[in-house]
Amino acid sequence: MKVDLSDFRVRPGEPVKLKHLDTHAPDGLSSEQAAVQTAQWQERLARLQDRLYAEAKQSLLVVLQARDAGGKDGTVKHVFEAVNPQGIIVTSFKVPSEQERAHDFLWRIHAHTPAAGMIAVFNRSHYEDVLVTRVHELIDKKEVHRRYQQICDFEAMLSSQGTRVLKLYLHISKDEQRKRLQDRLDDPEKRWKFNPADLEERARWSDYTDAYQDTLEATSTEVAPWYVIPADQKWYRNLLISKLLVRTLEDMDPRYPTSKLDLESIQID
């Protein structure tokens, strides 16, 4: 089964209706088939990452956003485990600290963008500042739109300075969220991940839907596109993201550096 990644890309200027976008895998693809394909993509991912690191000229920033239990942690674990830990830094953005709140909302983000050669993964990101803050009415509509523009400008700057920006919204259904939160409660080894505040956020499901739709519409650009990844089945999500990372890195085309010195002739004693 062939998957066309561009189907999941949010085109600049086009409206986004999440309820019309799949949260699940297509019929006819089994989890076993997907696992085999994912392993193949991850091998290619590891090889491309080695070249990216060696080249040390470009970098890749992967932004992960999702509702609670949407699979951000699982994506980090199962997709990025294939990559040399020396070449990747995962940053989980929590509720801002007092010091962070004393700065503009991009300040703490900028400190964690990837150096040349590196992959940075944001588990939550600056997008929380146009999602949570909006749903909880901490900022008004005018400020939301001001921030959209500031985000687009910031990401365009990163892109033009050598950082490829890839943004993934992990799209789960309301029923899948229910199952996953319930599973956290029922499993003693997962219970620590359960946060009672998640239930309050769940009650605002449709407010978040509106906030996500507006955000995806306003901030998916040519240089920093959003992808809406069907994420009810973890194995399908992992397959799509692994493939997307490979295609992105292939497009970046990192090369092993060549030396100007005549190294080939050296014999070491």
Place this chain on the structure above:
Amino acid sequence: MKVDLSDFRVRPGEPVKLKHLDTHAPDGLSSEQAAVQTAQWQERLARLQDRLYAEAKQSLLVVLQARDAGGKDGTVKHVFEAVNPQGIIVTSFKVPSEQERAHDFLWRIHAHTPAAGMIAVFNRSHYEDVLVTRVHELIDKKEVHRRYQQICDFEAMLSSQGTRVLKLYLHISKDEQRKRLQDRLDDPEKRWKFNPADLEERARWSDYTDAYQDTLEATSTEVAPWYVIPADQKWYRNLLISKLLVRTLEDMDPRYPTSKLDLESIQID
């Protein structure tokens, strides 16, 4: 074949003679056997790391030191790849920047020690400041000994504040270094790793031996021990380090947190 990890530990106060310590695997252990065992240790490592992250109370700092081509990068790649990238941060310390040199030698190090729940891996470390600096006579003997004490105090503080400190010297023979450097020159995909300055350092082999011996003797403490890992064979090195990490984490005994709330009875709509 049973391996006793304490054989590789540098006991506080005991002299270190690197030429008497193995750089190679024992007879009777094959690379195939080792690979099977390593995979088993790494599964355990992944499970223990999950608990460490969930508990979020203790942390682990792994310091990797070695001569050029000693296998630091390979250790990061092959041992730590098993771990969830969200729970690990690898920091490669290079030649200090101007800003870093304007501070004490522990300043840039401290900024990268692990937060609660995390594993930090140092690829090179504060130990460069008593090794390279000494061999190149940038500091005198008195300053070397002052730094030994400062390092011990610093690591004791980390340890008492919840960070377990584990220090690994990857021990290779001079002939193995020759082979590896030659290999870098001969392989177009590895040539970028070759640094002509490595040959100058190689010429100071015995100066580095002295510097490492004194350092290991002076800074291997009960709370922050050094291990001298035979590292001529990568598969043996990977086995020993994987096992050592598991034993260390088992001793730290991280637990999934329990909640005071009565979460078990919650049913989500």
